Amino acid sequence: MSLAVARGEVVALLGPSGAGKSTLLTAIGLINPPTSGRIVIGGQPVLEADRALVDLRAFRRQHLGFIFQKANLIPFLNAVENVQVAMEINDMPPRAARRRALELLDYLGVADRAKNLPDALSGGQQQRVAVARALANQPSLILADEPTAALDSQRGRQVMELFRKVAHERGSAVMVVTHDHRSLDVFDRTYEMEDGVLKNGANKT
Numbered sequence: 001m002s003l004a005v006a007r008g009e010v011v012a013l014l015g016p017s018g019a020g021k022s023t024l025l026t027a028i029g030l031i032n033p034p035t036s037g038r039i040v041i042g043g044q045p046v047l048e049a050d051r052a053l054v055d056l057r058a059f060r061r062q063h064l065g066f067i068f069q070k071a072n073l074i075p076f077l078n079a080v081e082n083v084q085v086a087m088e089i090n091d092m093p094p095r096a097a098r099r100r101a102l103e104l105l106d107y108l109g110v111a112d113r114a115k116n117l118p119d120a121l122s123g124g125q126q127q128r129v130a131v132a133r134a135l136a137n138q139p140s141l142i143l144a145d146e147p148t149a150a151l152d153s154q155r156g157r158q159v160m161e162l163f164r165k166v167a168h169e170r171g172s173a174v175m176v177v178t179h180d181h182r183s184l185d186v187f188d189r190t191y192e193m194e195d196g197v198l199k200n201g202a203n204k205t
């Protein structure tokens with residue numbers, strides 16, 4: 001298959017269970033490299049067949065952001081610390097990391113929850129913190145696998161709208177696997193997969 005996501009664009013990846021959506025996302029995310037093909041991120045070829053052209057772990061940490069169905073926050077760190085730690089592992093000094101973490105929580109509308117542990121947050125709030133964490137290192141590509149599956153439709157929509165805002169305002173490319181057909185209008189483009197094949201895989205960008 002061949003597909004491209006442009007900077008500033010938010011695209012959806014749809015398809016029935018078992019179609020290969022998560023597999024594709026983990027391939028693009030350099031978690032589970034494909035056995036053939038080529039992956040280019042931010043203009044830089046990073047993988048060719050199963051040969052890494054860059055340090056994949058470092059590249060992932062610096063240029064990619066991931067969001068999953070569950071927020072997977074660190075349970076003993078509060079909201080701001082959960083975001084902050086993502087920058088500290090990229091060697092940002094703690095004070096600067098904290099400032100940026102607070103700005104991000106504010107941007108995502110959960111600044112008033114900064115000092116709360118994940119347990120004290122609602123599912124939607126936890127997911128917003130997870131989005132803040134994914135944005136922390138200014139990734140050029142954000143990959144989200146069913147990020148709203150655990151949320152009610154209103155909260156789910158809010159999170160989808162955040163992705164759109166992030167793509168359009170921050171210039172990241174955002175790719176979201178979803179089964180939620182009610183929020184499809186927030187996406188610039190929709191890809192559909194079935195049996196491991198992209199049904200509308202023509203490159204438009």
Ligand SMILES: Nc1ncnc2c1ncn2[C@@H]1O[C@H](COP(=O)(O)OP(=O)(O)OP(=O)(O)O)[C@@H](O)[C@H]1O
Pocket residue numbers: 015016017018019020021022023024
């Ligand atoms: N680790 C694995 N080893 C072997 N087969 C796998 C593995 N992970 C997934 N598969 C298979 O690959 C196919 C695609 O799985 P994938 O998880 O990508 O589907 P999906 O589109 O994300 O489905 P869902 O909507 O249910 O999450 C399925 O047939 C699945 O059983």
Ligand SMILES: [Mg+2]
Pocket residue numbers: 021022023145
């Ligand atoms: Mg999946």
